[in-house]
Amino acid sequence: MDSKQISDVLSAPPPIPPRTVSASRGTNQSGVKLYNERLVLSLVRSHGPLSKTEIARRTGLSTQTSSVIMKQLENDGLLVRQKPIRGRVGQPSIPMSLNPEGAFSIGFKFGRRSADLVLMDFVGETRRVVRETYAYPTPSELERFVQSGVTEIAGELDPGQATRICGLGIAAPFEMWGWEDEVGAPHDVQEGWRSYDIKAEVERLVAWPVHFCNDATAACAAELAFGNPAGYSNFLYIFFATLIGGGVVLNGSLYPGRVGNAGAFGSVLVPDSNPNGHPVKSLIRCASIYILENMVKSAGKDPSILWRSPDDWSDAGNPLETWIDQATSSVSIAIGSAISVIDFEAIVIDGSFPKSIRSRVVERTREKFSRLDLQGLAAADIVEGTIGSDARVLGAASLPLLAGFARDRDLLFRSYE
Numbered sequence: 565m566d567s568k569q570i571s572d573v574l575s576a577p578p579p580i581p582p583r584t585v586s587a588s589r590g591t592n593q594s595g596v597k598l599y600n601e602r603l604v605l606s607l608v609r610s611h612g613p614l615s616k617t618e619i620a621r622r623t624g625l626s627t628q629t630s631s632v633i634m635k636q637l638e639n640d641g642l643l644v645r646q647k648p649i650r651g652r653v654g655q656p657s658i659p660m661s662l663n664p665e666g667a668f669s670i671g672f673k674f675g676r677r678s679a680d681l682v683l684m685d686f687v688g689e690t691r692r693v694v695r696e697t698y699a700y701p702t703p704s705e706l707e708r709f710v711q712s713g714v715t716e717i718a719g720e721l722d723p724g725q726a727t728r729i730c731g732l733g734i735a736a737p738f739e740m741w742g743w744e745d746e747v748g749a750p751h752d753v754q755e756g757w758r759s760y761d762i763k764a765e766v767e768r769l770v771a772w773p774v775h776f777c778n779d780a781t782a783a784c785a786a787e788l789a790f791g792n793p794a795g796y797s798n799f800l801y802i803f804f805a806t807l808i809g810g811g812v813v814l815n816g817s818l819y820p821g822r823v824g825n826a827g828a829f830g831s832v833l834v835p836d837s838n839p840n841g842h843p844v845k846s847l848i849r850c851a852s853i854y855i856l857e858n859m860v861k862s863a864g865k866d867p868s869i870l871w872r873s874p875d876d877w878s879d880a881g882n883p884l885e886t887w888i889d890q891a892t893s894s895v896s897i898a899i900g901s902a903i904s905v906i907d908f909e910a911i912v913i914d915g916s917f918p919k920s921i922r923s924r925v926v927e928r929t930r931e932k933f934s935r936l937d938l939q940g941l942a943a944a945d946i947v948e949g950t951i952g953s954d955a956r957v958l959g960a961a962s963l964p965l966l967a968g969f970a971r972d973r974d975l976l977f978r979s980y981e
Contacts, residue, residue, distance in 0.1 A: 597633075600625065604633050605642065605662070605969050609687075613646045613659035634660055641728075642666040642686070642969070662687050667969065668725065670717065670732040670772070671961025674706055674762070675779060676740075676747050676806040677871040680954070681713040683721075684961035686969075688790055690954075692717050697871050700749035701740070703760045710769050731773040731964025735782035735956045736762055738825060743807060746854045775963035778824055782959030783951070784811025785818045787912060789962055791950035796910040800902050802829055802895065803955065804915025804925070808852045814906075832898040837890065850894035853916065859883035874953050875918050888921070892928040899929070899946070900936050907942040914949025922948055 600623070607622055608614050614622075619630040637643040642663055649657040666686040673680040679701070683692040694713040698705060718726050740757035747754070763776040777785070784801035792799075801811040810829030812819045819826050830848035837850075849855070857867035860883045869879050877884055899911050913926050930946045951958060 600629070600633055601637060602970055604630070604637065608643065608660065608662055613661040615649075615657040615659045617657060618659075640666075664689065665725065665728065667965065668721075668729045669961050669964035670714065670729060671957045671959070671963075672710065672713075672732060672734045672766070673779060673782075673957035673960055674701065674709075674734065674736040675956070676701060676737065679706070679709045679713075680957040681709070681717060682954075682957050682961050683717045684958070684965075686965070688958075688962070688965075690958070690961075692720060693954075697868070699868070700747055700753065702753055703756055703765070706762065707765065707769060710766055714770060729772055730968045731775060732766065732770055733782075733960035733963030734762060734766060734774065734776045735779040735960035736776070737779050737807065737809075743848070746807065746848070746852065748854075748857075773964065773967065775967055777820075777960065777963055778809075779956045779960075780805070780809030780829075781811045781818070781820055781824065781827065782957075782963070783809075783914065783955035784813065784827065784959070785962055786951050786955040786959035787914065787949050788813050788818055790958060792912070793950060794910070794945075794947065796912070796945075798906070798908050799910040799912050800829070800899070800906075800908045801827065801949070802899075802911065802913045802915075803949075804851070804853055804891075804913075804917060805956075806852060806854050806857075806916075807848050808895075808915075812906075829898065829902070832901055834894045834897045834901075837893070847894055847898050851891035851898075855890075856880070856883060856887040859887055871916075874916060877918055877921055884921075888924055888928060892925055892932055895925075896929050896932040896936060899933055899944070900938065900941065903941055903944050908944050910945040910947055912947055912949050914951060914955055916953045919952065922952070 603623060604619055607619060616627055616630040616634055619625070619634065620627045623630065634643060638645070638660065643660040643666070644663040646659045646661055649659065664685040664687045668686070668691070669684050671680075671682045671684060678695060678697045681694040682690050685691055694716055696709055718729075740760070741754045744751060744754045763774055767774045780803045783803045787801055796813070797816045799813050801813065803809050803811070808830045809827070811827040812821070821827070830846060830852065832847045833844040834847055834850055836842050836845045853870060857870055860867045860870065860880055863881065863883050865879065865881070870877060873879075902908065913922065913929065915922060915925070926946060926948050933946060949955065
């Protein structure tokens with residue numbers, strides 16, 4: 565698109581409004597219709613192509629009602645027909661699937677070492693990625709990156725695609741002004757975040773609906789939506805980043821918690837390995853990647869190799885071995901504390917590090933966890949996550965699709981029977 569078309573897209577409201585479901589479900593015909601549309605979309609997302617007969621069986625709706633709903637969703641460009649299935653009695657069955665071009669969302673991850681923007685289509689595939697790294701974040705950096713990145717993404721779409729962007733989701737740490745010493749940012753920069761409302765400022769920059777989520781919770785959502793090959797319904801998710809964090813999945817749904825901070829795994833207290841330190845300290849100060857950065861710097865190397873080369877940490881040398889040993893010792897103890905509160909069936913470990921490092925972290929954590937006194941605790945699988953560094957931004961990109969097309973807030977992350 566040319567510059568005028570891009571400007572028009574960024575300033576115009578989306579033509580496909582979210583399918584808003586009334587909180588008083590079923591009290592009016594319109595609300596029921598919208599609820600059923602979302603339900604059909606969610607079932608097709610979970611199970612793949614479905615016919616009107618299969619939709620009727622799974623929902624309890626009549627075949628005629630299912631047919632009308634699916635026809636409307638097809639007219640809206642959200643469902644597309646697949647090849648008819650023949651060989652059965654009666655008319656051929658025509659399964660329908662999600663149309664990848666039906667809607668697009670933009671995910672924005674803004675972290676303490678890097679920022680990412682992605683364009684996601686309606687089936688969850690990433691179409692475009694824009695990424696930058698820095699020593700520490702500033703509000704002005706956030707605004708510049710959003711403006712330039714969104715313009716770049718929109719510029720690669722044709723006008724029809726651009727008008728189907730339904731929203732922008734943000735994944736960012738809560739309390740960006742905290743952990744000043746750990747992040748290594750100047751005091752005045754950190755304090756600038758204290759009164760800065762990320763969601764409100766991004767809303768000022770774009771015309772689409774904007775949704776906000778804690779970055780580790782968003783990463784957990786991405787693992788549940790796009791990973792989780794074993795199909796765990798209850799798991800604790802651990803994400804290694806500049807500051808380690810996590811998320812919680814209960815009964816097949818993302819559990820954000822009362823204030824959106826459930827699974828704040830970095831705040832779990834563990835014994836301090838330093839005999840001259842406090843008896844306990846938070847896991848953030850034992851297992852975060854910023855600690856490895858400091859170790860690498862102390863060894864006379866440039867710590868930026870860790871975030872500028874997310875797929876290769878071979879240059880980190882001996883500090884990496886020391887950090888893995890220290891981090892896994894602390895994480896294994898923290899896992900014991902977590903499963904004593906909720907008997908998770910699995911602990912899923914991922915992070916902003918190379919896959920080879922993830923495998924070693926998981927292996928060492930399993931080994932150390934098995935040596936703990938676990939009497940009275942249920943066994944839990946300790947496994948690798950599947951998304952990696954992109955988990956936070958993919959989770960962010962899912963938020964507009966959740967808001968606009970899912971039956972309820974957690975529906976895209978829930979399995980159906």
